[in-house]
Amino acid sequence: xxxxxxxxxxxxxxxxxxxxxxxxxxxxxxxxxxxxxxxxxxxxxxxxxxxxxxxxxxxxxxxxxxxxxxxxxxxxxxxxxxxxxxxxxx
Numbered sequence: 001x002x003x004x005x006x007x008x009x010x011x012x013x014x015x016x017x018x019x020x021x022x023x024x025x026x027x028x029x030x031x032x033x034x035x036x037x038x039x040x041x042x043x044x045x046x047x048x049x050x051x052x053x054x055x056x057x058x059x060x061x062x063x064x065x066x067x068x069x070x071x072x073x074x075x076x077x078x079x080x081x082x083x084x085x086x087x088x089x090x
Contacts, residue, residue, distance in 0.1 A: 051057035
């Protein structure tokens with residue numbers, strides 16, 4: 001089934017692309033991140049984001065554990081994924 005973007009009230013511009021393909025938003029976000037990093041305020045922001053009390057830190061760790069308990073594991077394509085050794089035999 002083909003959807004006609006004009007029939008759906010959309011235009012045929014690149015700006016109409018939304019979701020994972022919203023190029024304009026991705027570009028704007030990338031520029032904002034680069035600007036923030038270059039401003040030299042990363043350490044200051046990181047310090048402000050630290051838990052204020054040991055109780056708050058424990059709450060954050062508890063929430064993180066709860067979230068990870070629902071995880072299906074690391075995405076194998078992620079740079080954070082552990083290195084895998086090949087099990088294929090020659």
